[in-house]
Amino acid sequence: MIYRTLGKTGWKVSAIGFGAWGVGGQWGAVEEQTALGAIRAAVDAGVTFFDTADAYGEPPGVSEEFIGKALAPVRDKVLIATKVGNFARRQGHGLSFASPLHVELCCDASLRRMRVDAIDVYQCHLGDLKDPSVFLEAFDGLLKKGKIRSYGISTDSVAVLEAFNRDGTCATNQLDYSLLNRRPEAELLPYCQKHNIGTIVRGPLAKGILSGKFTPETRFDDSVRDRWNEGRGRESFLNHLKVVDRLRWLATPQRTLAQAALQFVISHPAISTAIPGAKDANQARSNAAAGAAVLSPEELERAKRDTAV
Numbered sequence: 001m002i003y004r005t006l007g008k009t010g011w012k013v014s015a016i017g018f019g020a021w022g023v024g025g026q027w028g029a030v031e032e033q034t035a036l037g038a039i040r041a042a043v044d045a046g047v048t049f050f051d052t053a054d055a056y057g058e059p060p061g062v063s064e065e066f067i068g069k070a071l072a073p074v075r076d077k078v079l080i081a082t083k084v085g086n087f088a089r090r091q092g093h094g095l096s097f098a099s100p101l102h103v104e105l106c107c108d109a110s111l112r113r114m115r116v117d118a119i120d121v122y123q124c125h126l127g128d129l130k131d132p133s134v135f136l137e138a139f140d141g142l143l144k145k146g147k148i149r150s151y152g153i154s155t156d157s158v159a160v161l162e163a164f165n166r167d168g169t170c171a172t173n174q175l176d177y178s179l180l181n182r183r184p185e186a187e188l189l190p191y192c193q194k195h196n197i198g199t200i201v202r203g204p205l206a207k208g209i210l211s212g213k214f215t216p217e218t219r220f221d222d223s224v225r226d227r228w229n230e231g232r233g234r235e236s237f238l239n240h241l242k243v244v245d246r247l248r249w250l251a252t253p254q255r256t257l258a259q260a261a262l263q264f265v266i267s268h269p270a271i272s273t274a275i276p277g278a279k280d281a282n283q284a285r286s287n288a289a290a291g292a293a294v295l296s297p298e299e300l301e302r303a304k305r306d307t308a309v
Contacts, residue, residue: 001014001015001016001045001046001047001288001291001292002014002015002266002291002292002293002294003015003048004266004271004272004273005198005272006049006079006121006171006172006198006272006273007171007172007192007196007197007198007199007272008171008196008197008198009121009149009150009171009172009198011079011120012048013048013049013079013198013272013273014046014047014048014049014273014288014291015266015271015272015273015274015291016047016262016266016273016274016275016276016287016288016290016291017047017048017049017050017051017200017273017274017275018038018039018042018047018049018050018051018275018276018277018278018284018287019051019202019275019276019277019278020039020050020051020052020056020063020064020066020067020277021052021053021056021063021224021277022277022278022279023035023038023039023063023066023277023278023279024052024056024057024058024062024063024066025057025058025062026056026057026058026222026223026224027222027223027224027225027277027279028221028222028279030279030280032066034279034280034281035066035070035279036066036069036070037280037281038278038279038280038281038283038284039066039067039070039071039284040070040281041278041281041282041284041285041288042278042284042285042287042288043070043071043074043077043078044285045284045285045288045289046288046291047078047284047288047291048077048078048079049078049079049081049200049273049275050067050071050078050079050080050081051081051082051083051121051174051200051202051275052064052067052080052081052082052083052114053082053083053084053086053123053125054082054083054084054086054087054106054109054110054113054125055083055085055086055087055088055089055090055125060087060088060091061087061109061113064082064110064113064114065113065114067080067082067114068113068114068115068116069115072115075116079120079121080114080116080119080120080121081119081120081121081122081123081172081200082110082114082119082121082122082123083122083123083124083125083154083174084103084106084107084110084122084123084124084125084135085097085106085124085125085126085129085135086125086126087106087109097126097134097135098134099134100134100135100137100138100141101138102134102138103134103135103138103139103142104138104141104142104147107119107122107138107142107147107148108147111147117146118146118147118148118149119147119148119149120148120149120150121148121149121150121151121152121171121172121200122139122142122148122150122151122152123151123152123153123154123172123174124139124151124152124153124154124155124164125154126153126155127153127154127155127156127157127160128155128157128160129153129155129160129163129164131163132153132163132164132166135153135164136164136166136167136169139151140169150171150172151169151170151171151172152164152170152171152172152173152174152197152198152200153170153172153173153174154173154174154175154200154202155173155174155175156175156176156183156184156188157188158187158188158191161173161188161191161192161197162191165195165197168195170195170197171197171198172197172198172199172200172272173188173192173197173198173199173200174199174200174201174202175188175189175199175200175201175202176201176202176203177189177201177203177204177265177268177271178201178203178204178205178206178210178261178264178265179206179210179243179247179261179264179265179303179307180206180209180210180240180243180244180307181203181206182304182307185268189268189270189271190270192270193269193270198272198273199270199271199272199273200272200273200274200275201265201271201273201274201275202275204261204262204265204274204275204276205258205261205262205276205277206240206261207224207225208225209237209240209241209244210244210247210257210258210261211256211257211258212244212248212251212256212257212258214237214241214244215241216238216241243306243307244257246306246307247260247261247303247306247307249302250264250299250303255290256286258276258286258287258290259286259287259289259290260290260295260299262274262276262287262290262291263290263293263294263295264295264300264303266290266291266294267294267295267300
């Protein structure tokens with residue numbers, strides 16, 4: 001496993017982390033023991049960075065509970081990141097976050113669910129945040145109280161990130177980046193590099209499309225990808241499959257297409273860690289194995305040509 005520095009925190013993290021959205025059940029039912037086995041398999045494979053959110057799971061919070069249970073025996077050897085801002089929103093009961101007290105309330109709940117004394121990386125989950133003042137005030141207070149160790153945001157907007165980093169205190173940014181979405185290369189990743197902001201890549205496999213396992217006949221029954229079944233979502237899905245077909249040369253006897261897609265992401269010098277999801281131990285081990293290498297310069301150049309927009 002390759003290890004990188006997570007921005008201004010100075011902490012070393014595995015180039016491949018673990019995204020815990022999937023184990024919560026929103027991508028299809030996952031038994032608790034299967035979820036815990038996936039997380040523990042990632043630890044055994046050298047993964048040291050685990051990301052979740054208070055909104056993840058059916059019901060919300062389940063993903064955090066699984067992270068807490070699975071990582072309790074190795075808490076001192078891993079970094080745990082979670083997010084705040086969307087709890088119960090999809091159920092129609094989201095908080096207004098008009099006061100820092102709302103953020104602290106959510107933080108206390110996350111600490112309890114994960115059975116930890118402090119959250120290593122606490123992230124604002126509102127990627128279109130207009131005014132960061134409430135979150136920044138809350139995060140600064142939580143730092144002083146020792147409830148969190150660093151903070152950041154999850155956004156694909158340079159403008160939102162600039163506003164959130166107005167005092168230079170933003171430690172991390174979580175962003176969508178993959179072979180199917182290279183837009184961050186233009187502005188977002190250079191900004192993070194310039195300001196020493198650690199980068200956490202969500203969606204490195206584009207919700208599974210870059211596994212190469214889907215076909216034009218594939219239909220989805222989970223609540224995350226069901227929009228790909230009709231209308232514009234279906235059109236976008238089919239267009240992405242055409243790009244994947246152009247990338248199948250990346251799969252070799254030594255690596256799967258999914259592993260190559262992960263290696264593309266961590267080949268970028270601005271990337272700290274990528275957090276693919278895994279719903280079982282085999283997927284977790286396969287993802288982690290991708291963290292042993294990056295693509296060659298020749299492979300990178302060809303992959304960029306094949307995904308040029």
